[in-house]
Amino acid sequence: MTSSDALAGHTFEELSDYLDRDRTPADPSIDGSPECQTALSGMQRLRRTHRDLLLKDVQLEAEREDSWVTSILQHISLEARAGRDIPISHPSPTARVSVTEGAVRGILRAAGDSVPNIIVGRCRLDGDVTAPGAPVTVRVDATVLQGEIIASLADQLRDALYAALRQHTELAVESVDITIRDLYQIPVPAGESEQ
Amino acid sequence: MSDAPALKPVTPGSGTPAPLTDQLDEVVLAVPGVDALYSAAPLLVAVVATVIATTVEAVTGEPKSKSSVSVKEKKSGLQIAVKIGVTAPYAAIDVSRRVHDAITEQLDQNGSQDVAEIAVTVARID
Numbered sequence: 001m002t003s004s005d006a007l008a009g010h011t012f013e014e015l016s017d018y019l020d021r022d023r024t025p026a027d028p029s030i031d032g033s034p035e036c037q038t039a040l041s042g043m044q045r046l047r048r049t050h051r052d053l054l055l056k057d058v059q060l061e062a063e064r065e066d067s068w069v070t071s072i073l074q075h076i077s078l079e080a081r082a083g084r085d086i087p088i089s090h091p092s093p094t095a096r097v098s099v100t101e102g103a104v105r106g107i108l109r110a111a112g113d114s115v116p117n118i119i120v121g122r123c124r125l126d127g128d129v130t131a132p133g134a135p136v137t138v139r140v141d142a143t144v145l146q147g148e149i150i151a152s153l154a155d156q157l158r159d160a161l162y163a164a165l166r167q168h169t170e171l172a173v174e175s176v177d178i179t180i181r182d183l184y185q186i187p188v189p190a191g192e193s194e195q
Numbered sequence: 196m197s198d199a200p201a202l203k204p205v206t207p208g209s210g211t212p213a214p215l216t217d218q219l220d221e222v223v224l225a226v227p228g229v230d231a232l233y234s235a236a237p238l239l240v241a242v243v244a245t246v247i248a249t250t251v252e253a254v255t256g257e258p259k260s261k262s263s264v265s266v267k268e269k270k271s272g273l274q275i276a277v278k279i280g281v282t283a284p285y286a287a288i289d290v291s292r293r294v295h296d297a298i299t300e301q302l303d304q305n306g307s308q309d310v311a312e313i314a315v316t317v318a319r320i321d
Contacts, residue, residue, distance in 0.1 A: 034318030099317035
């Protein structure tokens with residue numbers, strides 16, 4: 001993450017350090033930023049998942065490739081930015097009600113993380129989300145635990161994403177496109193593969 | 196909104212927006228599903244304001260308003276902006292509309308001047 005990618009003035013590393021310090025001492029520039037809070041929530045969920053996977057790995061006494069975790073962490077920070085304002089209808093002529101694109105990407109990620117054995121990477125909303133009724137395509141990249149049935153997991157993920165979008169937005173979602181970019185592999189311990 | 200706390204009205208057109216912003220902070224936070232209230236001002240401005248308010252409070256001993264709802268008096272009427280966090284079991288659509296309606300109700304109760312705009316932004320859903 002370059003300095004120009006910083007989220008509300010904070011780099012991914014600074015946010016990660018803040019989590020490591022259990023958010024102490026309190027930093028009002030982080031605590032007062034909804035974008036930072038969204039990023040921190042996503043990072044926390046990923047850490048939990050990663051910890052569970054690590055535990056499985058330790059049990060198998062195996063080594064494992066970690067670059068995908070770093071990649072996802074960086075996406076979390078980048079996508080937590082407020083982005084565009086997505087309108088929410090209200091009958092009053094003086095009302096201007098909206099939800100930020102960053103908040104929506106945050107709940108998409110949270111919905112995805114609720115599906116076991118799949119981890120959401122990049123989330124994108126393609127289309128003019130600022131225009132009520134305009135068609136929008138949601139594009140999501142994900143990592144799946146090897147051995148899982150990809151089609152079935154993708155269906156579960158799609159259902160979870162649609163449900164979150166229906167609950168929190170009025171977006172006219174034309175499609176939810178899911179691409180499985182990585183398989184997370186828990187290596188088979190030496191000797192077991194020879195059986 | 197029926198479950199909003201009863202608040203003391205401010206004098207309409209008194210030119211004292213601080214008490215009104217404090218009232219609206221309370222009203223917004225009382226809406227079910229709102230779990231955070233962020234400054235409607237840009238982050239840097241908000242942080243500087245918080246630091247100044249904290250310093251003033253430490254030096255003078257007098258509490259300084261740290262309200263988050265922004266209220267501006269324009270020619271066309273009050274311009275109100277609020278940025279909220281919503282807790283996930285609640286739908287952001289419903290919560291944001293209720294926040295708008297709660298602000299409207301409070302302004303009506305106060306007999307405040309005309310409203311030009313009430314902007315409610317859901318900035319985080321957790």
